[in-house]
Amino acid sequence: MLFSSRLPESLELNEFTKILEEKKATGHKILDLTQANPTTAGFAFASAIPLPSISDVSHRYEPAAQGMKGAREAIRGYYRDNKHGLIDSDDLLLTASTSEAYSYLMKLLTDPGDEILIPAPSYPLFDFLATLENVRPSRYLLRQDAAGHWRIDFTSLEQEISRLTRAIVVVNPNNPTGSYMTAEELKKLSDLCQAHELALIVDEVFLDYENLGGPEKPCSAIASDTTLTFTLSGFSKILALPQAKLSWIHVHGPEPTKAMAKQRLEFIADTYLSVGSIIQHAAASLFSCQGAIQKEILDRIQANESLLLAEIGVDPSLREGGWYAIINLPENVSDEECCLDLLQQSSLIVHPGYFYDFVESNRIVVSLITPEEDFRQGLLLLQSYLNSQHDR
Template identity: 65%
Template sequence: MFSSRLPAALEPNDFTRILQAKKAAGAKILDLTQSNPTHAGFSYDFLQRDGICTRIRGRYEPSAQGMQSAREAIGRYYLENGHGRIAGDDLFLTASTSEAYSFLLKLLTEPGDEVLLPAPSYPLFDFLANLESVTPVRYALQLEESGHWRIDFKSLEMMISSLTRAIVVVSPNNPTGSYMTAEELSLLNQLCTTHEIALIVDEVFLDYIKSGSLKKTFSAISNNDALTFTLSGFSKILALPQAKLSWIHVGGPEPIKEGAKHRLEFIADTYLSVSSMIQQATAPLLGVQQDIQQQILARIEVNERALKSWTDLEHCPDTCHREGGWYAILELPGEITDEECCLELLEQHSLIVHPGFFYDFAENNRIVISLICPEKEFGQGLAILQGYLDSRSPK
C-alpha cells in the first residue's frame, strides 16, 4: 500500500532504542553531538532589536520566487561578505535547505536517475534522494597527507553514468569541515559541462571558517561555467532553524540557466511554502548575523582548544584537520569500532557521540562530535570519553 520511496524499515535502531529506554528511565543524558544552536545556550537577544518584527499583512501577495525585498537583502548578504554581486532575480526562497534539494531533484531528475553525493557527508541526503525516487550514489572525499579532505576525482568520474543528473558538493562539508577549492570547482565545471549535469553546492556553513585562518573562502554564487545551484539559509547563517528560510541561487550559462529558472518558478509556485512573516523579517535579521555568528565562532574556538589539549593525552583519539563548520572528527585508537564505541558510551555512560558510519566514512574507527556544545558539557563529555578509552586500552 505504501511507497517504496520510504525506507523498508522505520523501526528505531539499537542506538535509538537504548536512548529511548534511558530517557524513559529518567537518565541524565550528555549529548556531545548537540548541534541545535537553540539548545546550546547562545544569547538570542538580537531578536529583540528594532525592526525584527513579524507582522502579518492583511493582503497576501503570493510570489513564487519570494518577496523581492527579501531576495535583495540576501544579495546584500553575499556582497557585504565579499562573495560578489548577484541579481535578486536569480534567487528562489524555500522553507529549508532540505526543501531546496527536493525542488532541485524535481527539476533535474526522472525516477531512477542518480545524484552524486560526497562520502563522508551529511546523512540526510539518502532520504532526500529516495523521497524523490532518485538513487543516491557516493563519490569519495580523500584525506590527504596535508590533513585536508579533498574530492577524489578518480572516484567521482568512475561514478558518473548515463543516469547521473547532478553532483552535490558541500562547502564546507559536514562533518569534515573542508571547503571546495578553486581548482576543484574548475574540474567540477569541466565534468558537469562534458556530461551535461548540474552542480549543486550546499554552503549552509560557509560563514563558519576556522578562526585565525588566512584561507580565502569563496561562494559558488558567481560560478557561471556550468549550471550551478548554490544553497544556503537561516538555519546556520543565523542559527535559526525554526525561522524556516533558505534559498537557491541559480547560476550558469544561458540559455540553460533561464530554462532552469522558468521551471523552478513553476515548482516553487506550486508549493508557495515560505511564510510572508519570515520574508518580511529577512532584511533586519541578516543585518544582525554577526551577533550570533561571533558567539558560535567563539564557542567553537574554546571547545576546539579544549579538544586539542585533550587529544595530546595518552590513549586519546587524533582529530582530523578542520577548515570550517561546526564538527570535529575523532579517530579512535586501537581496535575500537565507531559502532561499539557509540553504543557502549550511551549504554554505560549516557553519553551521545555519532558513529562515523552515519556519515559514510570508509573507515570504521571515526566518531563525530559537535563543537557548538556548551563548554561545560563539552568538557564533561570529553572526560567521560577519556575514561571509556582508558578502560578499553591494553594495560
C-alpha cells in the same frame, strides 16, 4: 504493499535509540556531544534576536513564487557584505529550508531512477532527500591528503558518473569533515559538469563558519557561471535560525539553460508557495544580527576545539570550517561499538562515523556548538573510555 517504496521498509527504532529512550525513561542524565540545535545550545543571541510576530503579517496575501523582492534583495546584500560575490536578486528563488531546496532541484533535474552524486563522508540526510524523490544517491569519496586535509577524490567521482547521473552535490564546507571546496576543485567540477551535461549543486549553509587558523579560505560557488550551478544557503545556519524557515537557491550558468532552469523552478515553487511572508518581510532586519550571532558561535567553536586538543589531542588546524569535529578512535575500536558503549556505560552521545558514510570504521563525530560545560564533561568521559580501550 499499500505504501510507497520510496520510504524505508522498517521505521522501527534502532538499538541506539532504544537504549537512549530507556535511559531517558529511567531518569538518567544524558550528556549529548552532538547538540547542533543553536536555539537550545545556551547562546545569548537565541533569546535576543528580534523575531517578527504574527501581528507583522499583512492582511493582504501577495503570493510570489520566486520569493518577495525585498527578501531577495536582503540576501543579495548578504553576499555583497560578506565578500562572497556579487549576484542579481532575480537569480534567487526562496524556499522554506535547504532540504526543500534539494527536493525542488531533484524535481527540476531528475526522472525516477536517475542518480545524483553525493560526497562521502557527508551530511546523512542526502539518502532520504534523494530516495523520497525516487532518485538514487551514488557516492564519490573525499579523502585525506598527505597533510591530513579532506579533498575531493576526482578519480572516484569520475568513476561514479553514469548515463543516469544528473547532478553533482558538493557541501562547502563539508559536514562533518569541515573541508572547503578549493578554487581548483570548483574549476574541475565545472569542467566535469560541462563535459557530462550535469548540474552542480553547492550547499553553503556553513560557508561563514571559517576556522581562522585553518589552511583553506572559503571559496563560494556563487559566481560560478561556466556550468549550470545552484548554490544553496539559508537562515538555519547563517543566522542560527532553523525555526525561521527561510532558505534559497541561487541559479547561475550559461544561457539559455539558466533562464529555462529559473522558469521551471518557479513553476515548482508556485505549486507549493511554502515560504511564509512574515519571515520574508523580516529578512533584512534579521541579517543585521549576523555579526553578533556568528561571533558567539565561532567563539564557542574555538573554545570547544581548544578543549578537544587539550583532552583528546585532536589537531584543530586540520578543520577548515563548519560546526563539527572528527575524532579518530584507536584502530581496534569500531565507531558503532564505541557509541553504544558510551551510551550504555556513561550516558554519553556521540555520532558514529558510519552515519556520515566514512570509509574508515573508527571515526566518531561531535558538534562544536555543544555548550562548553557539557562538552568538557563529555570529553572527560570519552577520554576515560579511550584509556580503557588502550589497555584492552
